[in-house]
Amino acid sequence: MAERGESPAVDWPARPDLSLALNRMGTFDWDLDSGQMHLDPTALGVFELRPEEFTGTPGGLRARITPGEEARLDARVAQALKDGRSHYGAYFRIRRRDGTASWTHIQGHILRDPTGRPYRIIGIVRDADLDPGEPGARSERDEGRRRMTGVVERTTAILAHARTVNDVTDILKDPAALGHLGAVSIMLGVVDGGRVHLVAEGQLGTYVPEIEYTRLDADFPMSEAVRTLQPVYVTSRDEFERRYPLLWRYIAPLSVRSGVYLPLIAQGRPIGAIGLLYAREGDFTAEESNLLVALGSGIAQSLQRAILFEQEHDLAEGLQRAMLPRSIPEVPGARIAVRYRSARMGRDIGGDWYDVIPLGEGRVGVMIGDVEGHDTDAAAVMGQLRIVLRAYIAEGHTPGTAMARAAAFLRELETERFATCTYAEIDLNSGMLHIVRAGHLDPVVRRGDGSCHRVSAAGGLPLGLPPRDRSGTGSDYPVTTLELHPGDTLMLCTDGLIERPGADADTGMREFMEAARDGPVDVEELADVLCDLVGDSGTGDDMALLLLRRRGTPAPRGGGPLRQRLVPGDTDGPTLARHLIRAAVAAWGARDLADEIELAADELMTNALVHTDGGGHVNVRLTAEGRIRIEVEDASSALPRRREADDWAVSGRGLMLVDRLADAWGVEPMGAGKCVWCEFALSAAAVGAAAAPASVRVTMPGAPPAATVPPAAPAEAPRSSG
Template structure:
């Protein structure tokens, strides 16, 4: 027999592959289904009267919502066609994955619109895809992102949320190469995590919500955007072409962040070689976006309150540290990351009448505005006593009496030192504060035990209020560290354990004094749940030497 071209019967091919056809009139709600389409939906003759509403009991509620949204986009002109996966309830109690593709057609320009398309059993489509929902379809799609969701729940700032988004715990389950985050602030979108090429550092960090940018558009419309080609993306956003240099993503999903009905911001999720976003992808990313929105909504007020607390606290700290010929001084302050209350930690450095340097660090009891106010008053009073040229014992004695007279029922721990950087002579007294640390020129660290007395502000009738002091000598190249207990203490942990941790960080830190200060804060206060504020003050004598800080005597 000769070669014959096989006969093609479109209707037979559609039926054999279980592909049905439909036509829907939005104006009347009338829906036409061919026999194959009715089989795909599992409809009995009595269950279908020719209305689209007949399908609602057959389709899961969340899927019906998705299909309704896609149809609305089609009718409004936001889409030319749609493609969606959804689940159909069968009479035996199972659910079946189904796929529909619809297109808007008009008999003439401006005429009545109809949606026509095809529908098919999509069980085989989703049998092997990595991003389909698990076989037990009731399972929460966020289970695959459980580790990332847990990290989001622990985040205490927007920056920490952004860190979670950039980690493998987020990227791997989504199959994404990168994620960007924009947060809505006073009508503008602030980029917290930006995904652009290295040569595009001028990408706007903040933009008006009305600007034509993908994240801005999804916030404004509360509708996601999906792109499976660079061409389609640049066709809509030609001005972003220059930011793609060196960035290899070829597909992207842009998702609005909403929580409790409020717009929070938007996510950009970027992919390599993604040709389609299935319903399972939509479900997973939508669920993830909800988790991110909840996290951002929770931490934004914490960030703002923390900024207010830090601004109030910093306003009460010295605006500048005096010049220190013969040495260097570095200071740092960090508010508590757990909670948003201001604290009572402070530091100060003043020039003394004899040309020396007066250094103080302290902590007023409590974490509230009263503690901060008392801290400000006490710091100013101590600076005035120091400027009068008093010795360490007198300065602390006067400060204690001053705090007691305020009748606040608060006490404060404090250290006060007089340092002559030209000779290295140090005079130091302590009022119940943790001991200083000394880093020698070779990097070894010692704990410096100072003579002293009780915390400041205790009533005189409680007994001893004198503050004996220790004299010592600071060798060239040595660094003295004063700190508050927020740098050391952790709930339930022995103080000496925290002190050893601080000594190790101090010893192993960089040689530059400013970098060393940052290193100590980053190492010891970087946890998301730090419960206390922390202050530190370091002084280093110029030069290099090996002479240790030696106590010369104790004066009562």
């Protein structure tokens, strides 16, 4: 039967294939096992694909189906297969060759084997542009609207956690972040003075150095959006070429047919712009424009927060660096390495610090500490505390007294902050190491053979807390004494280096010691290895590290130093000290000077016991210049005076004897007290004898044999300072 008018003749009744073709309904056959898909000519026409363009697999449809629609269709099919259904259907949008969008409907019948396993789908696909008012199409459009709205909401929520500009750009460059909006590429520019700085370009990978910086008055869409504070829409390639010829040569090679550039406005002023490029042509609907403007608003707020955060971080980091030592002094006899890494929380700043204080005569003080908190206040308190502790040490206070005074200083600041700290004072001539600890981690020593052990240093409360001892004597912070041998490395760190997420501090300390044991000898290289334990991100806490390796001792090898406490009313203390001094002098090859040295030491000890209230300490050691040095420390600030005694006086000749017997003597202030010292030069023969290891046991009458002058290789165990 022929149709009226100019319609072609069609048989009666019409064949099914003709009925389908006339209504733009094609068929497909999808083999799930092999992945092959067949489309008849009508179905290829619906997708506007030429036969040679179709690959025979579902992937061949990607030229027409956007990634977001493809993901939704895959989910719809997967759900139907999982639920055991025999049919499924869906509306979706495809991109035509001219870039416009078109509604399409697909319906499939699922074939299953006797076990219920799906193996084939046979169905139809049709052009649904003629039925946009149908409930199904409306549902799909509503779903698309909800989907796009959800993308904006999710992206805004993710951006709320961005802390830096790099975080913002990383989120926007993620293909999954804006894929449902249909954009094939994204650009982010930040206003920098009178220019727009392009800080991100994603997905297409078309970074062009020539347009990284563009002037605000330049003929670029991003600059125009910033100038006018209005979105800039470009709906075709012809419009790109006509309106922005400077940009067109970079756009022309790309599969881009339209774009939108949104100003990023925060607190009424432009801070940047974002550009979205699309592979479709055509105008943007009012709904799309509203969603994009909402997206731009969310990005603007996140970008402003990130910019302000980075500005504050730069300020805080500058403050932190200013509070730390600008350089580490060279210390003869030691190699020192320090490291500091800022926190990854708060304002990326903390209260960790380190310092190195040369004390003269081969002595050096090193400290490390941590003020509570991660903000500029913590950094400011850290700077004050470091400087005041350094001042107390430079004044000559003993380690325990300096730490007690620093604790009092922090309490007087009334900052409600506390701090932990470790201070170590090393005599590089003798290797004697005095450690005082205020609530901080135990130090670690790596021996020359690579073995590591923690030093169980007696500790006091963190600085700033109320003291246990209110007498002011510094006994709140006891001092632990041990010897650092040549080749040994003292390692001090803050807890940011050993803390591990989800693990206790012992685990981190064990990893720290294992890395130190197997690490390089050079302290700079070892410091890098230890810092790598926490990686780039760390644990949210800042960290500081200080390593000191004692080089070969410059002093003659013959005996370790002696330190003896002098207590008022204790008659055995000076007697024991005299015997130890005599034995040490003999071991050092200066037996012929033993009487003179013992007498001079006795006079200095007697002055400390008679003319002061708190007693003191006597130290005897061999200096790098080959001299025997005797030091008597006491807590009195009154300086001794040499005076002439008459014939009948029973006192007053002590310093005169010291002056006659010793090669040199003097007085050094030490905080609230002083140190009176004298030195005896050894002969060349005695210096040679002192180079040989020696050990002398001294037994006091009526006392158990316990006092030993140590040889050149001292015992490993720490010795108490008394």
